[in-house]
Amino acid sequence: MAKLRLVKREHTLIYGMRLLPDEVLPERDHPRVTVELPDGGTETLTLHTITGDKEEIRRKLLESVDAFFEIYGEGLP
DSSP: OOOOOOOOOOOOOOOOOOOOOTTOOOSSSSOEEEEEOTTSOEEEEEOOOOOSSHHHHHHHHHHHHHHHHHHHGGGOO
16 A cells, blocks of 8 residues: 655745844834845845834744734645
8 A cells, every 4th residue: 555645835934133222213114125036036025123122022023923824824835
């Protein structure tokens, strides 16, 4: 009898972080950057900002990651 192996599609999560002093604010709430893909194409990513002390930022970031996978996780193969 042949055995079937379930193959899950892999994804790549792109992220970047930088902690800035509270007096340094981004020019816009959600600036966008262009990322070059391995196939030569490009995608635009929205940069999100979180303000607060270290623990507030950590909590909000983890909530944001959870929300991302709740929203987009269903549509990921």
